[in-house]
Structure formats: C-alpha cells, structure tokens
Amino acid sequence: MSFIQESSTEFDSARLTLVHPRDKEQQHPLKTEPLFNLPAMQQRLLQLLQTTLELPRVLELFFRELHGQMCVDGLEYRHESHKLNLALGVQKLHRCSYRMTHEGAYLGEVVFCRGKRFSERQLQILEALLGSLLFPLRNALLYRQAIAAALNDSLTCAGNRLALEQSLQREIQHSIRQRSDLSIIAIDLDHFKKINDSYGHAIGDEALKATVNCINDCLRAVDGVYRMGGEEFVAVLPNTAVEAALLVAERICRRIAGMQFAIDGQDIPLSASLGVATRRTDESAATMLERADQLMYQAKQNGRNCVVGESATH
Numbered sequence: 001m002s003f004i005q006e007s008s009t010e011f012d013s014a015r016l017t018l019v020h021p022r023d024k025e026q027q028h029p030l031k032t033e034p035l036f037n038l039p040a041m042q043q044r045l046l047q048l049l050q051t052t053l054e055l056p057r058v059l060e061l062f063f064r065e066l067h068g069q070m071c072v073d074g075l076e077y078r079h080e081s082h083k084l085n086l087a088l089g090v091q092k093l094h095r096c097s098y099r100m101t102h103e104g105a106y107l108g109e110v111v112f113c114r115g116k117r118f119s120e121r122q123l124q125i126l127e128a129l130l131g132s133l134l135f136p137l138r139n140a141l142l143y144r145q146a147i148a149a150a151l152n153d154s155l156t157c158a159g160n161r162l163a164l165e166q167s168l169q170r171e172i173q174h175s176i177r178q179r180s181d182l183s184i185i186a187i188d189l190d191h192f193k194k195i196n197d198s199y200g201h202a203i204g205d206e207a208l209k210a211t212v213n214c215i216n217d218c219l220r221a222v223d224g225v226y227r228m229g230g231e232e233f234v235a236v237l238p239n240t241a242v243e244a245a246l247l248v249a250e251r252i253c254r255r256i257a258g259m260q261f262a263i264d265g266q267d268i269p270l271s272a273s274l275g276v277a278t279r280r281t282d283e284s285a286a287t288m289l290e291r292a293d294q295l296m297y298q299a300k301q302n303g304r305n306c307v308v309g310e311s312a313t314h
C-alpha cells in the first residue's frame with residue numbers, strides 16, 4: 001500500500017523561511033547536496049523568471065527548471081480571487097503545498113507533486129527555491145491586476161469598450177480563418193433614467209451589476225459581455241449564426257424582464273431592448289456595432305422589452 005504524502009505549509013516572504021513545525025529542528029542554514037548546486041540554481045531562476053510578467057510563463061519556467069533538476073513531476077498553482085487554476089506536468093500522489101504570502105498579501109498556493117515521497121532534504125531545497133519564485137509571482141499578479149483594470153468596467157466587472165474592441169477584432173480574424181459565424185447583441189436597459197430618478201444612483205448601479213450577471217447566465221463560457229457605457233452592453237457570440245443569436249437574445253430579454261430585482265422588499269421592474277447583428281462578408285467591427293445599435297433602437301421604437309434581428313444574408 002502506498003503512503004500518500006500530503007503536507008501544507010505557509011511560505012511567507014517576510015522571513016523567506018517556513019512557518020512549519022519541521023523548521024524548529026532546522027536551525028542551521030541549508031547545505032548543498034554533492035550533486036546539486038543550490039545557489040547556482042537560485043541564480044539561474046532569478047535571471048530566468050525576470051524575463052516575463054506573464055504568470056503562466058513564470059510558472060512554466062519555474063517548473064521546467066525544477067522538473068529537470070529535482071524530479072518534480074507536476075506543479076499546480078491556484079489563486080481563487082484571481083480565478084487562476086493552472087496545472088503543469090503530470091499530477092502524482094505525493095504532494096506538498098505552499099501558501100505563498102508577501103507582506104500579508106496572499107499570492108496563491110503552489111503544489112508540487114511526484115510519484116515518490118519527497119525527502120526532508122528535497123523539501124528544504126524546494127522551499128529555498130520558492131524564494132526565487134516569490135517576487136516574480138508577485139510582479140506577475142500585479143501585472144494581471146493592471147491589465148484587468150485597464151480592460152474591465154470597475155462597476156460591473158464586465159469588459160469595457162477597449163476590451164470589446166480587442167475581442168471583436170480577434171473574433172473577426174478567427175471567424176475569417178475558420179469560416180465561422182460571428183454574432184453580437186446590443187443590449188440597452190429601458191427607461192433606466194427613471195430607476196435612477198426614482199430609487200437613486202446607488203440602486204441604479206446595483207441594477208447594472210444584476211443585469212451583467214443576468215446576461216452572463218445566458219451566455220456560454222466562450223462568449224463575452226462588455227459595457228459600452230451607461231446602461232448599454234454588448235455580448236459577443238463567436239461561432240454563432242443569426243438564428244442561434246436570436247434565441248440567445250430572446251433568452252436574455254426574458255431573463256432581464258423576469259429578474260427579481262427588489263430593494264427593501266419592493267420589486268423594481270427592469271427590461272431591455274436588444275439588437276442582433278451577425279457579421280456580413282468583409283464587415284468591420286465598427287459597422288457591425290453600428291448595425292447592432294440601429295437594430296436595438298428599432299427594438300426601442302417597437303415598444304421596448306423586445307429583440308430585433310436581421311439576417312446576415314441581406
């Protein structure tokens with residue numbers, strides 16, 4: 001019967017050492033093994049890991065070095081609030097995990113695994129090498145945060161206009177290469193000014209957040225939702241022909257109208273008008289957005305709380 005090694009340790013940068021009972025027995029500095037030059041590997045990692053700010057790449061470089069030198073079979077990295085869950089190499093039974101922290105800030109959990117037990121000596125070396133990962137990891141997380149702030153609407157967490165432009169360009173290129181359909185849906189809340197005027201701006205903000213959640217619930221993981229500004233949103237649906245996009249738009253329309261949005265027990269009615277555009281041959285992102293917008297305004301003219309679409313073959 002194999003014994004599965006599971007250990008969980010706090011790795012805090014303040015001391016660049018361990019908060020683990022085992023440490024109490026290890027008052028002396030790390031000694032290098034005859035065939036393993038720890039300072040040289042730390043130096044190499046230091047140089048290697050500062051070549052990129054992309055978190056998956058940082059972890060890949062770190063793992064590649066460890067895999068070659070330390071017989072580590074797999075590495076996992078998790079950070080819930082960053083929605084990160086990465087796995088490299090092969091996942092095996094014996095695992096040791098480290099909660100990485102720096103000045104009180106949580107930097108995620110690193111898990112090493114291998115088919116054979118980790119010896120005490122190997123754990124010491126791994127822990128020393130984690131010191132080389134700490135600052136590149138922190139920098140990569142800060143970089144992700146900065147990118148996310150530049151591309152996300154801070155109120156609703158939907159993508160912003162810049163993110164929409166980038167995503168739509170990317171999806172247009174993809175649809176040309178794959179000869180696949182691409183649809184977008186312009187979504188605008190009805191009489192939103194009345195909600196702000198009647199219940200206040202803060203409740204209006206809550207309504208916008210609830211709307212984004214509602215739209216997201218109607219979309220696939222590959223689709224995206226973006227806030228154009230005010231109470232107008234755009235959903236991007238790769239690989240989606242006009243008929244399917246109309247069904248999705250109808251679903252969003254019904255869900256927003258049926259949403260139980262209540263403040264202090266009082267129901268606040270919400271509805272939206274939607275325009276669906278499927279990309280025509282050679283159509284640019286700007287023209288597609290303009291067309292979806294015009295169709296959405298047609299829905300407003302048709303009495304609101306409805307969807308207007310147009311065939312891609314017009």
Ligand SMILES: Nc1nc2c(ncn2[C@@H]2O[C@H](COP(=O)(O)OP(=O)(O)OP(=O)(O)O)[C@@H](O)[C@H]2O)c(=O)[nH]1
Binds near residue numbers: 188231
């Ligand atoms: N609470 C809140 N309100 C916003 C935000 N951005 C824009 N608004 C408000 O959204 C309202 C949009 O009003 P209008 O453009 O007249 O549109 P509407 O009242 O939804 O009417 P129709 O679109 O014609 O159905 C304005 O009152 C804006 O002040 C925001 O971030 N938070």
